[in-house]
Amino acid sequence: MRGIVKAFGAVEALRGADLTLGVAEVLGLVGDNAAGKSTLMKILTGVHRPDAGEIVFEGRAVAFHSPRDSRALGIEMIYQNLALAPNLDVVGNVFLGRERTKRVLPRVMEWLDERRMDAETRKILDRLKIRMDSVRAPVARLSGGQQQAVAIARAVSFNARVVVMDEPTASLAVKEVGKVLALVSELRAKQVSVILISHRLQDVFTVADRVMVLRGGRGALDTRIGDTTMDEVVKYIVGADTGGLSHLASGR
Template sequence: MMRSRPPLVEVENLSKRFGTVVALSGVSMRVFPGEVHCLLGDNGAGKSTLIKILSGVHRPSAGRILLDGQEVVFHSPRDALDRGIATVYQDLAMIPLMSIARNFFMGREHVVTRGRGLLARLDMRRANAIAREELARIGIDVRDPAQAVGTLSGGERQCVAIARAVYFGARVLILDEPTSALGVKQASVVLRYIAQARARNLGVIFITHNVHHAWAVGNVFTVLNRGRTLGTFGKDEITREQLLTMMAGGRELEELSAELEEFARADAARAIDVAAEEKEVAATLRREVAFGSGFSDDGRRP
């Protein structure tokens, strides 16, 4: 593990309450450059709350955030962004009806602005060229950067969002369930890009509840359950199965598997009767057909 360097981001004892609901309590984690830190947990584990605090959407109720060892307070998403923490949200933060290039530079238009004062204007030619280049670099062939983002596939949109964050100098990349809505092929495109970001020495926080995706690119795994952390593990310290068990909340999963075994036993017991049952069904069908009622009212033939 490359842990000799200081962490990029560190959270200490972070807690967040929404009214009476405790969404996070006492969570700590550290993210190093060149590492994909997977944040795992079931729905409601507090993953989204944690990253919303890190990206400046929420303020923590207690605890602190350290950036390069310095304590920081984010007042807005903009604040976090300006300090190099970029978040790619689950719902993407893309405007479907706007062009790829316009989305790419959204909120960062000054980069492609020419002129000053009243004559300040967007250089769309340059914006289009940069957007196309940056996407080409990650292997996405944009036919026309002026086309609407709505025309892209889910995986391509994720990649545009990630490419955008990287282009604007993100040092910490927070990816909120980037693969959860994607097909296998598209997810692999995104995963490959996450690996690229790691290779460029970025710190990546990869939120997912898909252990297979996490395992494919992750170096470090932190498991959250009901707002608490169950620990942080290096890839050599844990197996995929252990992670899965932990994510589902240990005992719950054991209960579930016991239940499943119960079902299996019941099925086996019933299997003996199946032959007899089939005969009876066939007999019933014949009777029904004979009476002319059959199953024909929903269009199926018996």
Template sequence: MEQTPVLELKNISKSFSGNRVLDEINLKLGHGEVLGIIGENGAGKSTLIKIICGVYNLDQGEIFFDGEKVEFQNPEQSRNRGISTIYQELSLFPSLTVAQNIFIARELDQTGIHGIISPIDNRKMEAEARRILHDVLGTDINIHSLVENLSMAEKQLVEIARALYSQSRIIIMDEPTTALEAREKEQLFQIIRDVKKIGTSVIFVSHYLQEVMKICDHIFVLRDGQCVLDKPADETSVENMIKAMIGRSLEKQYPKEIVPIGEKVLSVKNLTRKKVFQDVSFELHEGEIIGIVGLVGCGKNELIRAMFGIDRFDSGSIETRRKRYPSITINDAMRDRIAFIPADRKTEGIFGIKSVKWNMLISALDLIIKNSWISYRSENRLANGYIDKLKIKTGSSSQTIASLSGGNQQKVLLARWFLTDPQILLLEDPTRGIDVSVKTEVYKLLIEFAKKGNAVVLVSSDEEEVVGICDRVIVLHKGRVSANVKTSETSVEQIKIYSEISGEQQ
């Protein structure tokens, strides 16, 4: 007799403003099963997750938990059934500590009564937080650190720790590996294997198809709100998954072209920030794309943010064609035609309540202001031009940017900076949380940008991406350069080795 699924969805449909985003979805999740849900940006994955979590109410259909029909009217009802979610856009409290975030809404008190005025047992919570982070996840994150001071990868691990503490029946992971390096990813996969053994089920949403095949038992593919593939993982392949996702075979994923390397446009000399990065030096030239990689905590994100004036550096200098900077501000960088796109789109990139065109043109107001008045004709012309050029999927330029998929939000941010006519583009995990076909589109945009005599520096957690589109890769190990090599003369495997060792390789 077939075991009753821990979760079953029957004929689930959902529409927004008359647009059907989920169309009669049927899904089963077994006890101790890892289900991979994949699809392009806008396919309906996030909506499906939010229905399971009680964020959205369904228009049609039924949800069964352990064979019992349930209705999740809000996230609390879903959590009470044992469903935890790690969202792609993290839901941590920046001004609280790591330990406080892990126990938020589930605090331990000294009485065991869990009353409103019961004193919190901070010592016990900190011990348990330390156990989960250090012993289970294998990370040395300081439990007393404020979350706002953590890297994106460290924040991701705190989210995972919070889900593990809750001892959930179902853990939903929305793009959990986007900011993790190879070692952290393997630790996460081992955690998933471990929770499977105790009967916990996992819904694993990812754009990294090789990872989906590696860790998932069953594959569920969405396209335009409909299920187009529902098979055990051992009965399909990455190629079949891509065809199901986009309705065709994918062209070359890394469309690298040979671009002539021109004059020097930027020099980083002996850049140092105490205990973060030390004596980092490199040069950037016209037509060049440089990738910076390294393990979590190596200093790569802090380095690229220092180059744009967001983070400070203690010594060294940044030299552009115009000036040498012993310290640099964001205004200095923009005057030198340097642009920056952060990894955390939600909190540092987009203005969620504003429109697509507002987000696109906020850094280029001089293009639309005539005699102290905004020219709405110019605003619409420029916005619609970049919507067409970058193939941004939106109903109109007036649509709220928060309603767009992550990939289309990223294209809006690229358009924002392209409108400022930059010469150097600094990118922090530029393809984080976007699907395989949109990634290829972003790579093409960066290559076209470089072909015009411009230059790109990108920080990435994906070594394959860096080898695929960059001309040169700089590897950091504990804040120091351990390798600075041409991508044509190295490999993903070699980069992983450089990430683990010290001593610069040229």
């Protein structure tokens, strides 16, 4: 993404933001609540259109007019609320809106192919090393970490090549945070690129290859994780010296 500009009325959300992402790379995208992170990702996923700038995907310029356009290229976003149907089971959520069917009477009637969807769901979960007691359990009964896993499985089922995750560990218990971060690593191992939006810098430093700081709608820092520290990232987030502010690095 190059020189992305986006305004909502008199408010400039993005002022020439750039973002690069490599194959099988995890990028931690951080910044305060008005930095422009969500707007930039909504442009990447076709929810918003930029006022200026361009998106280049695998060497060619692309334009997204809707999320369907970005999804066609394998770009998926998992929002913080996960957008799951709590009363449906794991299989129903993975295939929601694109259910597999089989013909009962040629050209007359189709039924849901439950057996096929069940098998494909189990295959996706196995591929990501996700353990579920039952793929037929209602999602509402699952823990927060398990629900996050279902959302990731659904994204992968669309043959995702880029997955954007918005605060995936924000509401999770400590024991489940590690499981979600392990899933991020597993996506990378499967050659899927991940953009991890998070206020929890310890999560970013645990799993990301690079970290990018947005501030005021522009990039303030873009560097390899091994070339920076949490204190330096906090400095760029707040735009000031980090003296006495290192507690922000933990997300507390």
